[in-house]
Amino acid sequence: MNETRQFPWDHPRFKSWIAVARACQVMNQALGREIASLDIKPPHLDILVNLYRFEGLTQQDLARKLLVGRSNMSMLLPQMEKRGLISRQGDENDRRVLRLYLTEDGRALTEKAMQIQIKVIDGMMESSTLEECMSVADVMERMTATVLRRDGR
């Protein structure tokens, strides 16, 4: 009666999660294909969008927002600076940090990229109602908070 020896794929929450993971993967690949014309990849887009929204972020701030390591930023940002998309200027009050800004080119590229991203997202979610999407967001935010509260921080 206590049937604890169930296969994962019979487990409802497991199946749900697999669906989420697959959707995420497929979505990222689609996005990657679409923004390839701008010669950037999803990681760069994430950076650009965040700098577009929050000017003057620190590398550390950015890493935290993106949930990646600091070293990741140290690898990606210098490229993007060389490419003229962003600028990194030292803070005078704290000489450890580098504050990040979009250049004119970076801002223009970001706007193009965001349009593409929205197009991809809308195209993918067109088969779902807005209510469904909001409900999904709600569940996801609760999940993220749960995990971050436990192991993260």
Add this chain to the structure above:
Amino acid sequence: MNETRQFPWDHPRFKSWIAVARACQVMNQALGREIASLDIKPPHLDILVNLYRFEGLTQQDLARKLLVGRSNMSMLLPQMEKRGLISRQGDENDRRVLRLYLTEDGRALTEKAMQIQIKVIDGMMESSTLEECMSVADVMERMTATVLRRDGR
């Protein structure tokens, strides 16, 4: 009136998607931490679970199921074979393909790993009802199908 110049973060579907992506990322990191004790990472777990469920898969089959490139399998599987988790045996009817099987050790490891995975998933989704999870799965499967039908294939 035709306010098409909206910021992405004011776009409901965009916000929804960001929530999904973040949850996915956080989840993968949590899973990675938990299965690190078994000395495998999420990609290996995906492989193991699929071989556990579908014996005798081809490398190509596996790559398709995991939505990754063939070369990825060519990089990961030989390691796992050397480690004694899987065996790759040539098909007699088609001498191009290698059919994949779990070894005894591989099967045992997979069972341990799947228990951990279920624990992580349940822990993450405990704050949502089963109905919500199923609804999420439904939306996600529709999204995946939409994208795969369009660009994929």
Add this chain to the structure above:
DNA sequence: ACAACAATGTACAAGGTTGAACAAAATTCC
């Protein structure tokens, strides 16, 4: 003021992922 501690960014090595080019084997089409 000074020592201990913490935070920020970097360098580096290791590993996962990809796409393109390639060899071997199977299939298709005259």
Add this chain to the structure above:
DNA sequence: GGAATTTTGTTCAACCTTGTACATTGTTGT
């Protein structure tokens, strides 16, 4: 049957990501 095409797996170079160790700079506690 034999040439052209397709499929499968591998190799390789390039890139993203991570964790660790490190130097620099701030902060805390005494």
